[in-house]
Amino acid sequence: xxxFFVDNEQVDNGKVVIIGNDVxxxxxxxxxxxxxxxxxxxxxxxxxxxxxxxxxxxxxxCDILQECSNTxxxxxxxxxxxxxxxxxxxxxxxxxxxxxxxxxxxxxEMKRCVVKLDSKDKIKKIDRWQKIAEVAAKQSGRDIIxxxxxxxxxxxxxxxxxxxxxxxxxxxxxxxxxxKDVLKTVAQKDLLKIAVIIGPEGxxxxxxxxxxxxxxxxxxxxxxxxxxxxxxxxxxxxxxxxEFERNEI
Numbered sequence: 001x002x003x004f005f006v007d008n009e010q011v012d013n014g015k016v017v018i019i020g021n022d023v024x025x026x027x028x029x030x031x032x033x034x035x036x037x038x039x040x041x042x043x044x045x046x047x048x049x050x051x052x053x054x055x056x057x058x059x060x061x062c063d064i065l066q067e068c069s070n071t072x073x074x075x076x077x078x079x080x081x082x083x084x085x086x087x088x089x090x091x092x093x094x095x096x097x098x099x100x101x102x103x104x105x106x107x108x109e110m111k112r113c114v115v116k117l118d119s120k121d122k123i124k125k126i127d128r129w130q131k132i133a134e135v136a137a138k139q140s141g142r143d144i145i146x147x148x149x150x151x152x153x154x155x156x157x158x159x160x161x162x163x164x165x166x167x168x169x170x171x172x173x174x175x176x177x178x179x180k181d182v183l184k185t186v187a188q189k190d191l192l193k194i195a196v197i198i199g200p201e202g203x204x205x206x207x208x209x210x211x212x213x214x215x216x217x218x219x220x221x222x223x224x225x226x227x228x229x230x231x232x233x234x235x236x237x238x239x240x241x242x243e244f245e246r247n248e249i
Contacts, residue, residue, distance in 0.1 A: 001037065001038055001039050001049075002026075002030060002032075002038040002039065002138070003038065003039040003040070003041065003138050003141055004018065004022050004026075004038065004039070004040050004041075004138065005040070005041050005042075005134065005137070005138070005145055006018065006040050006041070006042055007042065007043055008042050008043045008044065010042070011040075011042050011046075011048070011064075014063060014064050015053075015061060015062065015063060015064065016040050016048065016050045016061075016062040016063075016064060017059050017060070017061055017062070018040075018059065018060040018061075018062060019058065019059055022060075023058060023059065023060055026038075026052075026060055027055065027060075032052060033052065034052050034053065034054060034055070035051060035052060036051070036052050037049055037050065037051045037052075037065065038050060039068070039141075040062075041142075041143050041144075045070050045073065045143040045144055046067065046070070047067070047068040047069070047070060047143060048064050048065075048066065048067055048068065049064075049065045049066040049068060050062035050063060050064055050065060051063050051065050070143050071143075072140075072141050072142050072143045073101075073142070073143045073144060074101045074241060074245045075190060075191055075192065075244070075245060075246050076101070076192045076194065076240060076241060076244045076245050077103045077191065077192065077193045077194070078101065078102050078103055078194050078195075078196060078237060078240055079102075079103060079104040079105070079106065079164070079193070079194070079195045079196070080093075080097060080102055080104070080105045080106070080195075080196050080198065080233050080237075081106050081108050081152075081157050081195060081196065081197045081198065082105060082106070082107055082108060082198050082229075082233065083108050083110040083112070083113055083198055083199040083200035083204065083229065084107050084108065084109055084110070084113045084115045084117070084151070084200055085113075085114075085115065085200050085201055085229050085230065086114065086115055086201070087115070087125070089201075089228075089229060089230045090107065090125075090129065091128075091129070091132055092230050093105070093229075093230050093233055093234075094129050094132050094133050094136065094148065095132055095133075095135075095136045096136075096234050097146075097233055097234065097237060098133050098136035098137055098140065098142065098146050099136055099139070099140040100234065100237040100238060100241065101237060101241055101245070102146050102233075102237060103144075103146055103147075104146060104147045104148075104149055105129075105133075105146065105147075105148050105149070106148075106149040106150075106151075106152055106157065107125075107126075107129075107148075107149075107151045107152075108151070108152055108153065108154065108157060108197075109151060109152070109153050109154075110154065110199060110200055110204060110205065110208060111205040111207070111208060112199065112200055112201075112202030112203055112204070112205055113200045113202070114200065114201055114202065115200070117151060122150065122151045125151075126148055126149075126150060126151070129148040130145075130147075130148045133145055133146050133147075133148050154208050154211065154212065157197070158211070158212060158215045160195075161195070161215055161216050161217070162216075163193060163195075164193045164194060164195040165186065165189065165192055165193050165194065166182070166186055166192075166193075166194045166195070166218065167194075167195040167197065167212075167216055167217040167218060168182065168194065168195065168196045168197065168217070168218055168220055168236065169197045169204070169209065169212055169213065169217040169218065169219045169220065170196070170197065170198055170199070170220060170222055170232050170236070171199075171203075171204055171209050171219050171220070171221070172203055172221070172226050173206075174219050174220060174221040175221065176221075177218070177219060177220050177221065178220060178221050178222075178223070179220045179221070179222055179236070179239065181220075182218045182220050183239070183240075183243055186244070188244070192244055194240060196233060196236050196237075196240075197212065197217060198229060198232045198233055198236075199229060200229055201228075201229055222235065222236075
């Protein structure tokens with residue numbers, strides 16, 4: 001069943017009003033009719049099954065048939081700090097990470113980043129990436145649209161480290177500490193917050209690794225094979241969700 005996100009003010013007195021680009025999508029892409037049903041989710045992650053009552057010129061008026069339980073979001077909150085890769089790779093990372101359950105993604109400027117963005121480019125890219133996150137959230141039935149944060153540097157992300165129970169820094173030259181060993185040390189909690197730091201195509205410079213390790217990041221190896229930057233986050237998300245997520249379907 002299709003799913004759409006709405007603001008709280010669009011839900012009132014047993015009705016949901018669909019506005020914006022979703023109107024065109026429902027009318028002309030999905031070709032839905034009066035009486036058809038779909039899912040909506042508001043800013044508080046409240047889910048509803050709604051039925052189309054009528055079409056207006058720029059709105060679709062729907063009746064709420066049923067309020068549904070919130071089961072799509074994980075007890076594990078993962079924030080990916082992704083070293084800026086080339087544009088097509090970032091789009092893939094966002095799309096698949098949202099499907100796998102990421103809560104936030106922050107693009108990070110690192111020394112070995114091939115991509116350099118000016119201020120205008122950053123704003124345009126974040127807008128586009130946020131739209132990709134929204135489409136992926138709809139497709140995968142998420143109860144939130146994961147946030148694509150503004151581009152930050154190493155110093156700025158270190159300032160956020162204290163928010164997390166575990167900070168994992170993936171580094172291809174680490175030979176002694178492996179991901180599975182670090183995950184074994186994590187105590188189960190009702191709400192677990194994990195940050196994952198991934199380098200760009202050129203990897204993370206040793207000076208950046210050292211400063212992040214000195215500020216609490218756990219430097220880990222993912223094994224004997226070197227993964228592409230677009231593969232790392234997807235691998236880690238899958239492993240983290242397998243290890244810690246509690247399924248409540």
